[in-house]
Amino acid sequence: RKEVEQDPGPFNVPEGATVAFNCTYSNSASQSFFWYRQDCRKEPKLLMSVYSSGNEDGRFTAQLNRASQYISLLIRDSKLSDSATYLCVVTSTGANNLFFGTGTRLTVIP
Amino acid sequence: NAGVTQTPKFQVLKTGQSMTLQCAQDMNHEYMSWYRQDPGMGLRLIHYSVGAGITDQGEVPNGYNVSRSTTEDFPLRLLSAAPSQTSVYFCASSVDRRQAFFGQGTRLTVV
Numbered sequence: 001r002k003e004v005e006q007d008p009g010p011f012n013v014p015e016g017a018t019v020a021f022n023c024t025y026s027n028s029a030s031q032s033f034f035w036y037r038q039d040c041r042k043e044p045k046l047l048m049s050v051y052s053s054g055n056e057d058g059r060f061t062a063q064l065n066r067a068s069q070y071i072s073l074l075i076r077d078s079k080l081s082d083s084a085t086y087l088c089v090v091t092s093t094g095a096n097n098l099f100f101g102t103g104t105r106l107t108v109i110p
Numbered sequence: 111n112a113g114v115t116q117t118p119k120f121q122v123l124k125t126g127q128s129m130t131l132q133c134a135q136d137m138n139h140e141y142m143s144w145y146r147q148d149p150g151m152g153l154r155l156i157h158y159s160v161g162a163g164i165t166d167q168g169e170v171p172n173g174y175n176v177s178r179s180t181t182e183d184f185p186l187r188l189l190s191a192a193p194s195q196t197s198v199y200f201c202a203s204s205v206d207r208r209q210a211f212f213g214q215g216t217r218l219t220v221v
Contacts, residue, residue, distance in 0.1 A: 004152070034209070043200055043212035044153070087152070097143060097168055098210060102152040 003027060006088050006101035014109050017078045021104045023088030024070045033064055035073050036087040038103065044087055047073075078108045112136050116201050116213035123191040123220045131186040131216050133201030139211075141204045142184040143168070144176065146197040147215075153200065159184055191220045 006023045013019045025033075033050035048055065050062040050071050061074040071088055088101035117132045135142065143158035155168030159178040173195060175187040184203075188195060196219050202210040 008150075041215075043214050044210075045212070046209050049209075097155040097158055098153075100145075100153040102150060 002101075003099035004088050004090055004101040006104050008102055008104060010105040010107055012107045012109055013078050015078060015080060017108075018074065018076045019078055019106060020075075021073045021086055021088075021106075022070055023072070023101050023104075024068075025088075025090045025099070026069070027090070027092055027099075028066075028069060030069075030090040030092050032091045033062075033071050034089040034098075035060075035062055035071075036089055036100075038085045038087055040084075044100075047086070075106075078106075080108050080110060082106060083108045114201055114203050114211050114213040116199075116216050118216060119214065120217050121219070123188070123218065125191060125193060125220060127191050129188050129191065131188075131199055131201070131218075133184045133186065133213060134182050135184075135201075135203040135211070136182065137203060137205075137211065138181060139203035139205055140181065141206065142178065143202050143210070144174070144184070144186045145200045145202065146170065146195075147200060148197050156186065156199075188218075193220045196220045 004025050035047040036044040037047040038044040050064045054063045059076045063072045085103040085105045087103045089098050114135045140161045144156040145153040147153045154170050157176040159165045165176050199216045201213040204210045
């Protein structure tokens with residue numbers, strides 16, 4: 001079973017829409033959680049960390065549900081510039097690496 | 111501030127050839143790693159290093175070697191290229207094991 005699983009999409013949404021992505025992780029000992037963004041043919045970049053209490057950064061809200069072992073990302077008022085692939089990432093205590101999901105592709109349509 | 115620099119950006123190799131992908135960072139990060147990214151597979155860890163002189167294997171280490179003689183540099187060597195090694199390779203560095211800063215990637219094709 002993969003460490004991290006995501007719906008690959010694609011999600012095609014109109015500008016201004018709200019869109020949500022979910023991701024599940026298999027290791028209940030996972031400690032840290034992140035969303036990375038990857039533009040086409042570019043490197044991944046950290047979008048935001050995900051905390052148990054949930055956190056918000058402008059139009060982006062991330063939530064963590066430890067009991068169900070899933071992470072979500074909500075994007076409100078989608079912009080054309082939000083078009084990218086969003087990668088769910090987890091790491092575990094003592095683990096020396098990040099575990100990446102395969103990514104969810106978002107296209108925001110004018 | 112350059113961050114993480116990878117060279118080359120593109121490379122075509124013939125089966126059986128060897129080559130080294132270069133990675134350098136100027137952020138004085140202890141932790142560096144190499145990933146490969148393939149369609150439908152996500153990023154997978156090849157090798158990593160927690161400091162100069164220390165390296166370890168990740169999820170898919172076969173066919174690759176690394177060394178870490180300095181904090182700044184972490185080259186990845188392909189010993190005998192195979193078509194299965196056609197991929198996009200990313201080098202990353204971080205202060206700790208969590209937030210990673212990635213280089214721009216190397217697109218490698220093995221024919």
